[in-house]
Amino acid sequence: MRRLIIGMTALTLVVGACSSDDGSSGNGATEPAETTELLVFAAASLTDAFGEGIGPAFEAANEGTTIVFNFAASDALAGQIQSEGTADVFASASGTWMDAVQDDPGVVDRTDFVQNRLVIITPPDNPAGIASIDDLTNDGVQLVLAAEGVPVGDYSREALGNAGIAEEAEANVVSNEEDNAAVVAKIVAGEGDAAIVYQSDISEAAANDVASVAIPDDVNVIATYPIAVVKGASHAGLGASFVEYVLSADGQTALEEYGFQPIS
C-alpha cells in the first residue's frame, strides 16, 4: 500500500510538472499590444463551429481582435446576460431564449442564422438495416436516445410522435443517455443499432464511425438559431461585423462543415 501511495504521488508530481510546463509556455507567448476583446455568448452546440471554425477565421480577418467565447446552455447564457450584462453578441439555440434577452436588456439586428436537424445515426455497417425513421420500430432494433429532460431527448420523442411511432419506438429503447455526446459515443462504440441526435452532435472525430439516415422535414424537430448584438454592448460595431461574418457565405460554409444547415 505504501509503495502504491508513493507511486501515485510521483505520478501526480510528474503530471503536474508537465501541465505547468504547458501553462508557462502558453503564458510566455507574446501578445499583440492592442487587442479588442469581443465577448460572444453562444449555445453549447456551437462550441466546435464557432470555437474552431468561425472564431479563428474572424480573428484572422480582423487584426487586433480576440474573440472570447462563452459556450453554455442557451437558457444559462440568457440568465447570465440578464444578470451580468457583459455579452457583446448572443447566439442562441432557440428563439425562446433570444426572446428573453430581447425583452431584457434588448438586442439589435436579430437574425436567424442557421438550422439544426435531428438525424438518425447507426454504426457504419448499419447492422439493423435502418433506412427510414419507421424502421426504428422493427423487431429487435436497439435504439439509443437521450433521456427525457435532456433537450435532444425530448425533441427525439417529439419527432417519433410526429411520425406516429412514439410507443413502438419507445419499446425498442435500450438506453436513455445523459447527454448528446453519450448518445453518439454508444453508436461509435458499435453498441446499439440506431440513435437520434442533432446533425451538429456528430463531431468531426465521430463522423467516420457513424452512418446517418435523414428524418423528413415534416416530422423533424428543426431548431432555428438566432443571433444578435446585445443592447449596451461595449463593442457594438465589432459585434455587428461578427454577426455579418456569420451570415456571410464564408460563415455559412463554415457552419455547414460542422453539421449545421442554412436557413431554408
Added chain:
Amino acid sequence: MRSRTPTALWFLAIVGAVFVSLPLIALLLRAPWGDIATSLSGAGAGAALRLSIVVSLTATALSILLGVPLAWILARTRVPGRSVLRALVVLPVVLPPVVGGIGLLAALGRGGVVGRWLYDAFDVQLTFTTWGAILATTFVSMPLVVLATEAGLRSIDVRYEQAASALGATPRYAIRRIVLPMLGPQLAAGAVLAWARALGEFGATITFAGNLAGRTQTLPLAVYETRLTDPGGAIFLSLILVVISVVVLVVMRDRITQAA
C-alpha cells in the same frame, strides 16, 4: 489531565464537519415532503431500488468469489510479477469509474475485443443488460474485497496453517477450517465496503450498460435521470441511498474504520 486543544484546530474541525454534513442537511430541508408519496410510489423508484439490490448483491458475491482467491495469491504466494498484479487489481479504486466503463466497452462491448467474439459466436450481448450492470459494478467494487482480504491474510500467522498440515490436514481443509474463520471479520468488512461501493456505482454502469428503467437503471442512475424532470423526486431517491449508507455505517462502524 487532558491537553488543551488549540482554538484554530477547533475552528477548522467545525468547518470540516459542517462542510461534510451540510449537503445531507440541505437534502432533508429541500425535500418536498408533501409529494413524498407520489414521488416514491412512481414505478421508477421501486424498480430502481429492486434492481440496485439485485445488482449490488450479485456484484458483491462475484467480488468475493473472484477477489478472495486473488487476495490469497497476492498474500501467500511468490508469483513473479505479484506487485504488478496487485497494482492492476487495485487500479479500479483510483480510476474514474467512467474510464472503467469505457474500458469495459472496449473489452466486452458488442464491438469489443472479447465482446465481439461473444456476440458473433454465442449471441451474447452484455451492454444494455442487467448482467452488464453487474459486471461494471463488480469491476469497481472487487478491489475493495481484495485489499481487505489481503490485509487480513497477512495478519494471520502462516504457522497456523503449517501446524494444521503437520497434523495431517490437507491445504484445502486448513483453508476452510483455520484460515477462513480467522479471516471472517476482515472479509466481512471488505464485503460490506464493496457492497456499499456497488450500491453507489454510477459512471462505469451508465457508460457500459446504459440506462434503462428496470434493466440497467440502478438507484444512482435513477437519481441522475429523475433530476432532469422531477428534482424533488431525485431528492427522495437520494435520501433512500443516504439511509441505506447510514445504516451500513452504523452497523459496521468499528470494522470499517479498522479495515480502512
